[in-house]
Amino acid sequence: MDLSAINPVLLLASLLVAATPLLLAAIGETIVERAGVLNLGVEGMMITGAICGFAICVNTGSPVTGLVAAAIGGAALSLVFAFLTQVALANQVASGLALTLFGLGLSALLGQNYQGIKPPSFPRFDIPLLADIPVLGPILFRQDPVVYLALALTLATWAFLKFTRAGLILRAVGENHDAAHALGYKVIRIRTLAILFGGALAGMGGAYISLIRVPQWTEGMTAGIGWIALALVVFGAWKPLRVALGAFLFGGIEVVQLNLQAAGVAIPVEILAMSPYLITILVLVIMSADRSGAPASLGRSFHASH
Amino acid sequence: MIRLEKRPEPSRVWNYAAPVVAVIATMIAGGLLFAFLGKDPVASIKTIFWEPLFSEFAFYYRPQLLIKGAPLVLIAIGLSLGFRAGIWNIGAEGQYIMGALSGAAVALALYPLEAWWIFPAMVIAGALGGWAWAMIPGLLKARFGANEILVSLMLVYVAEKLLAAMALGLMKNPQGYGFPGSRNLSQMPWATSWINQNAGLHWGVLFAIAAVIAAYVLLSRHLLGFQIQLAGQAPRAARFAGVNPTRLTLFCLGTSGALAGLAGMFEVAGPSGIVSIDFNAGYGFTAIIVAFLGRLNPIGILMAGLLMALTYVGGDIAQSKLGLPKAAIQMFQGMLLFFLLAVDLFTNYRLKWATKEAA
Structure with missing residues (x-):
């Protein structure tokens, strides 16, 4: 066992990389749930985004195009969910599960010929001057552009919900869809847009795993990250900044866990590999005592005739 | 303009017709998908749904239907109780693994002891293993209000890691020349779940049928069954009627866990035989x-389980005969649920041409 081989600066820098897919998916789902929709299909949209991004990136050679394709892929799949829950008024839990089961099959089918290929690498983007700050520079300012994008989106989402009129309307729809409808807001249209946004971000989060974090395509490679993202929304009490905090916490657990495995600590590998899931359960238990942050209409179907 | 109008009560016709329409729609959409993959759509669909039942090799495929159908029915019966009451156990896969590990552990720990009571003990251990794994989300929900969907799902990943640890470690066959995986339980006459291997008959098939009957009686003849339905359809009314939500949660999760555990135990002691990483x-x-x-x-559920078993068996045939990718079958199964959820709209709503004066 050699713990001295673990470099704290590198550890913190890789923490951000590990947190980014979680952060993207969880921020997307936060918006969806604030609009009153529970989309349990995050895992399915992430894995679909992972393969869409990977395939397009390999074929075009452009990681940015790949990332955009992943967002489109995730959003396209979420459109199916939007149709089922908003138009066909299907049960949201069942529809979300269907989305995940379908997404896992779809991605396996699309990814058949992409096993074992290495994608073109994403260029790192050092922010001039800031990157040269000792300690903080390597941690915060020598990352790939997607990390910055995820952080910017987090702040934008926070500002959107807190300060804008559109954010207020979105929250109104999530808290009481009947009242929002009576005020003349298009509940179904707003919710559909929120679902699409969530799908696009989940897709990008998936592509971050297949293009940057791993980078490779294997079947079922998201391995429950979509589900952890769902738990993070509960952890963050449906508030973007707290959700981000949760994502960093989980990124940290993941990185520490992998580093301990590599360092050959006397804890069995399987126990270490279980830890993110066990800690998710622990977090859910602790955070579930207070459900006051949950949108009041979460998970309920809206039909104008009611 | 077409608009939706809520029916005063759910349509009985659509309640039965929706699954049939969904299956037909899936066949059409699946055919298109297979055509897109460059396979003959009609031949593919026929291979999946017809060959296992009526081709010249059907005598070989029909037992497979029992083998694939039994665990599906056994697990789905348990899940349906919770789904009716609004309790979502999504982690049956984990409970299935834990049931298999617990059941196999009994036979492997006692090896090479041969006794009549070993198999019954395995059955009990399997049910208990699944039950205990499902009680974790149950108790956490009852005590702390933790979301059972996420907790039960997280436990699937934990169970998978545990399975890997067992298959490569504690349960590894000491005489297996270093290959991962346990001793073969199906070759121990005192521990196997097979009754007649050529007919595809194992104890899981009998338990699945018993579970169907028990669930039917429970739901139609028993107070607890009524409470389950009441809690799902009118939670507030259920509370006033004195239904204890904690007890209901624990019952539904525990039962579905035990049934999933049994399914896993019968699988590992029969069709699969060994505890392996990808069991x-x-x-x-x-x-x-x-x-x-x-x-x-x-x-x-009995009928749906057999239909789904058909897509597994037929999918395998289509894979070897037509080169249809396995993932296409998985997608096909997912599509089925999509279509069912969409078609279900007509059970509760009807389409109406909106007239001008209505506005």
């Missing part, structure tokens, strides 16, 4: 589709 085949997730396709009704 679980996703039955726990497919059973969710089975439960919905069967309308959460025991008889419906």
Whole structure:
């Protein structure tokens, strides 16, 4: 066992990389749930985004195009969910599960010929001057552009919900869809847009795993990250900044866990590999005592005739 | 303009017709998908749904239907109880793994002891293993209000890691020349779940049929069954009627866990035989589709389970004969649930041409 081989600066820098897919998916789902929709299909949209991004990136050679394709892929799949829950008024839990089961099959089918290929690498983007700050520079300012994008989106989402009129309307729809409808807001249209946004971000989060974090395509490679993202929304009490905090916490657990495995600590590998899931359960238990942050209409179907 | 109008009460016709329409729609959409993959759509669909039952090799495929159908029905029956009451156990896959590990542990720990009571002990251990794994989300929900969907799902990943640790470590066959995986339980006459291997008959098949009957009686003749339905349809009314939500949660999760555990135990002691890393085949997730396709009704689940088993067996044939990718079959099964959820709209709503004066 050699713990001295673990470099704290590198550890913190890789923490951000590990947190980014979680952060993207969880921020997307936060918006969806604030609009009153529970989309349990995050895992399915992430894995679909992972393969869409990977395939397009390999074929075009452009990681940015790949990332955009992943967002489109995730959003396209979420459109199916939007149709089922908003138009066909299907049960949201069942529809979300269907989305995940379908997404896992779809991605396996699309990814058949992409096993074992290495994608073109994403260029790192050092922010001039800031990157040269000792300690903080390597941690915060020598990352790939997607990390910055995820952080910017987090702040934008926070500002959107807190300060804008559109954010207020979105929250109104999530808290009481009947009242929002009576005020003349298009509940179904707003919710559909929120679902699409969530799908696009989940897709990008998936592509971050297949293009940057791993980078490779294997079947079922998201391995429950979509589900952890769902738990993070509960952890963050449906508030973007707290959700981000949760994502960093989980990124940290993941990185520490992998580093301990590599360092050959006397804890069995399987126990270490279980830890993110066990800690998710622990977090859910602790955070579930207070459900006051949950949108009041979460998970309920809206039909104008009611 | 077409608009939706809520029916005063759910349509009985559509309640039964929706699964049939969904299956037909899936066949059409699946045919298009297979055509897109460059396969003959009609031949593919026929291979999946016809060959296992009526081709010249059907005598070989029909037993396979029992083998694939039994765990699906067993798990789906358990899940349906919870789904009716609004308790979502999504982690049946994990409970299935834990049941298999617990059941196998009994036989492997006692090896090479041969005794008549070993198999019954394995059955009990399997049920208990699944039950205990499902009680974790149950108790956490009852005590702390933790979301059972996420907790039960997280436990699937934990169970998978545990399975890997067992298959490579504690349960590894000491005489297996270093290959991962346990001793073969199906070759121990005192521990196997096989009754007649050529007919595809093992104890899991009998338990699945018993579970269908028990669930039917429970739901139609027993107070607890009524409470389950009441809690799902009118939670507030259920509380006033004195239904204890904690007890209901624990009962539904515990029962579904025990049934999933049994399914895993019968699988590992029969069709699979050994505890291996990739022993679980996703039955726990497919059973969710089975439960919905069967309308959460025991008889419906029996039929849906056999239909889903058909897509597995037929999918295997299509894979070897037509080169249809395995993932296409998985997608096909997922599509079925999509179509069912969409078609279900007509059970509760009807389409109406909106007239001008209505506005």
